Amino acid sequence: MPPKSPHKQRPSVGDVATLAGVSLGTVSNVLNHPDKVAASTRDRVERAMTMLGYVPNTVARSLQSGTTQSVGLIVSDLSNSLFVDIARGAESGVEQGGLTLMIANSDARVERESAYLRMFAQARVTGVLMTLNDAAHFAAVARAAPPGVPLVLLNFGAPVSQFCSVDVDNALGGYVATRHLIESGCRRLVFVGGPHELQPVVDRGKGFQRAIAEQPGVSGEVVTPDWINRADGWTTGVELATRVARGEIDGIFAASDLLAAGIVQALSAASIRIPDDVAIVGYDNNQAAWDSPVPITTVAQPGEEVGRLGAMLLQDEARGDGPEHTHSAILLPPQLVVRGTTRPTTAGR
Amino acid sequence: MPPKSPHKQRPSVGDVATLAGVSLGTVSNVLNHPDKVAASTRDRVERAMTMLGYVPNTVARSLQSGTTQSVGLIVSDLSNSLFVDIARGAESGVEQGGLTLMIANSDARVERESAYLRMFAQARVTGVLMTLNDAAHFAAVARAAPPGVPLVLLNFGAPVSQFCSVDVDNALGGYVATRHLIESGCRRLVFVGGPHELQPVVDRGKGFQRAIAEQPGVSGEVVTPDWINRADGWTTGVELATRVARGEIDGIFAASDLLAAGIVQALSAASIRIPDDVAIVGYDNNQAAWDSPVPITTVAQPGEEVGRLGAMLLQDEARGDGPEHTHSAILLPPQLVVRGTTRPTTAGR
Known part of the structure; x- marks a missing residue:
């Protein structure tokens, strides 16, 4: 909706987004990372700001006093x-x-x-x-x-x-990770997902199940480690290594980057080639994913x-x-x- | 010194420490982790608190108003x-x-x-x-x-x-880590220490040099990785593996746990046995040290x-x-x- 009473209140970011027909995130990008926004979109947002008299740098001065x-x-x-x-x-x-x-x-x-x-x-x-x-x-x-x-x-x-x-x-994140494994050719997938009390992990597992259910000819299995740290990934990787070597598993989606890093470490030690024998996706995009001998494909929060x-x-x-x-x-x-x-x-x- | 004017100001933790003849850290432990303190020391500190009228829970109420x-x-x-x-x-x-x-x-x-x-x-x-x-x-x-x-x-x-x-x-930390390697039998040591702009790393290196200088028959060498992350440790470990296998290096002190974890990962992949062929000490006691297939000896900050x-x-x-x-x-x-x-x-x- 357009601003209701332009003389009584200052226009908000939401007003700019509505007038420009873009999301709040796009307005935020125009303000903070203009290089990330297509020039035509940026023009539209900036025109909306001008029309509304929106001046981001003076937000602070218009705050309530006291x-x-x-x-x-x-x-x-x-x-x-x-x-x-x-x-x-x-x-x-x-x-x-x-x-x-x-x-x-x-x-x-x-x-x-x-x-x-x-x-x-x-x-x-x-x-x-x-x-x-x-x-x-x-x-x-x-x-x-x-x-x-x-x-x-x-x-x-x-x-x-x-x-x-x-x-x-998080459910969308799990879905996107699993679709990527399927689209890169994996057919026998495993979700390594931590204990059930972690709601984000449960949601990532739901996304995994949805992607599997949509795709005939792809099987999905769930393995539950004790927790979601590197040592838990190592233990799980040691357990899965034989089945990976036999070709029973060709894709692994781990619910955290630390889990994925431990799995990579254990499978590499068992001379399994990644991603040739098995592909692996982690979750979080934290240091464990980028700071690894084989940098890990992941889902960035x-x-x-x-x-x-x-x-x-x-x-x-x-x-x-x-x-x-x-x-x-x-x-x-x-x-x-x-x-x-x-x-x-x-x-x- | 004893409290100067007990009627004018409330006794401080420092007054308690002085009267009991212990460090501030010990008084802090008596207040927060009494199980960590020997019973006789605890008694002495508690007696000092009683004598001075020190009441820790009321600190807040005696603060300046406003x-x-x-x-x-x-x-x-x-x-x-x-x-x-x-x-x-x-x-x-x-x-x-x-x-x-x-x-x-x-x-x-x-x-x-x-x-x-x-x-x-x-x-x-x-x-x-x-x-x-x-x-x-x-x-x-x-x-x-x-x-x-x-x-x-x-x-x-x-x-x-x-x-x-x-x-x-930090210099003491580097010294303690190096002494531990020497006392466990290492004679050909390497310090893997990051770039010179990190003052704590420079200080840890000074402690390493002091421990080497004190001990005849022990050699010390410095290797400088690009930074102090796991991938830098992996690269360094790959470079050092041949010399470790030849017996030219039997102890490594890494300036961070991430470096140590990367070195452990690279040497394990080269089938070098840790600690039998080479002993490794990290620094920080963070997750990289405890959350590892071989938990890493480290210096806790x-x-x-x-x-x-x-x-x-x-x-x-x-x-x-x-x-x-x-x-x-x-x-x-x-x-x-x-x-x-x-x-x-x-x-x-």
């Missing part, structure tokens, strides 16, 4: 590189608006999630970004959210009646994009469209990154 | 697990005093270090902890430090005339202890001993962690 020029970010686990990527993206998103970012680590404990919401309210931040892993915590977080302090949830899909949110589509879009939604909300504010729930697709552990595909998608 | 109940932490690089450990330790240290922790990521850029110091002052924190990698930034940071907001520097040794600080002794002691020094300073406050510079020793890539030692130290 707050510090800072945004709070509560993450579930700073040891997990996905959350560090989210923090980096959030930082670049708030800097765009002339704000700074303060981070807190909740360890996914609900009492700390609530305590840090109060802390940031007390520090008079402009708003709070918060990653949420466990759907069971949502009700408590919604209760603890301080009134008047905008809250955007990350890595979690929240009801738009309550909050803006930015989430990642758009962590920085989650943080950056979350920061933009938060600033839109904080600029005071108040009760008229419409919450958004953004679901981002992960991206396949092809490296040395898979063959080039023989079919388009 | 501040939020939070401490700011500025770290150089959230992608580096050492800084995540420091953040975890700082969190536990401020929680001990009933405070919360807000983190900011400076990317080791001096203009961000200064901007975040101002941000935390604006957020009215009780004080700021800050990691500093580059001695060249110190003067700018000292200028930017807001008056009236205590600042403690971490992973850096600051002049006690200006700030409290907690640093780690006391990151959590750096954060926790820093938080305690900061709270001591914030409790208002004002101009009488005496700054401390703590230098912590790293710890050898013996795992599967070295043999048991044959000599005591």
Whole structure:
């Protein structure tokens, strides 16, 4: 929709996106990575900004008074590189608006999630970004959210009646990884997926099953390691090596890059050739994937994009469209990154 | 020294340590990990606390009024697990005093270090902890430090005339790693140490050279990889494999666990037995060391202890001993962690 009352409120990123007929992500790219956007699209977005009088650099100055020029970010686990990527993206998103970012680590404990919401309210931040892993915590977080302090949830899909949110589509990621194996010629696939309490891993497995079900003549099997670290991948790789050597398995989708790296290490030690004898795809695009003797094909989580879009939604909300504010729930697709552990595909998608 | 004016100011952790005749670290352990402290030492520290009227849980309530109940932490690089450990330790240290922790990521850029110091002052924190990698930034940071907001520097040794600080002794870590190789029987050693611009790596190399110089009949050689990641270790391992197989090298000290993991991976692929043919020690005690088919002997950085002691020094300073406050510079020793890539030692130290 076009802006409702251009004289009363400043145009938002969402207004620009609507007028230009593009996604919020495209507007974000025009602001931050213009080289990534086709020239014609960039022109359209920039024209929309001009027509609406949208001036990104002055977001900060139009924020409600009485707050510090800072945004709070509560993450579930700073040891997990996905959350560090989210923090980096959030930082670049708030800097765009002339704000700074303060981070807190909740360890996914609900009492700390609530305590840090109060802390940031007390520090008079402009708003709070918060990653949420466990759907069971949502009700408590919604209760603890301080009134008047905008809250955007990350890595979690929240009801738009309550909050803006930015989430990642793990089932799509599993599907894309499995399609890539099938299109590169694999027919006897295995999903190495960690324990059932990890929801993202469960979702990646659903994507695997969907891709298998769609494709006659392709078989899919699930192997469940103890956890999703390199040593678990090594153990699984040692167990699978004989069957790979007999030609019973020709494609492996591992639910994490650490798992995939351990599997590559074990199969290489058993003189199995990758990707000639077996192709392998990991998940996360973290250091374990690129920093490997054979760099690993993987699915990249758009962590920085989650943080950056979350920061933009938060600033839109904080600029005071108040009760008229419409919450958004953004679901981002992960991206396949092809490296040395898979063959080039023989079919388009 | 004993507390100067027990009626005017609350006793500090330093007062307790002085009276009990133990280190600040021991007092910290009595408060946080009493099971790690010998019963007789614990008794002595607890008696000192009673005599002085030291009550750790009320630190927060005695802080100057007008501040939020939070401490700011500025770290150089959230992608580096050492800084995540420091953040975890700082969190536990401020929680001990009933405070919360807000983190900011400076990317080791001096203009961000200064901007975040101002941000935390604006957020009215009780004080700021800050990691500093580059001695060249110190003067700018000292200028930017807001008056009236205590600042403690971490992973850096600051002049006690200006700030409290907690640093780690990397030269000692290199020495301890090399002594362990010598004591387990190695005589022809190699230090695989990254580029010269990394000061901690340079310091670890100095410790290596000192241990070699002390020990007649032991030779030491330095190999410089491009960087300190796993792929750099793999390349180095491939290059060293022939010489190891010929018996020209029987011990390797790698400046990071990722380097060590890549070397282990390359030598294993060349059918070299670890630790029988060659013993290997890494550095950092991060996931690359423990999450490996052969868990890697390493030197653990006391990151959590750096954060926790820093938080305690900061709270001591914030409790208002004002101009009488005496700054401390703590230098912590790293710890050898013996795992599967070295043999048991044959000599005591």
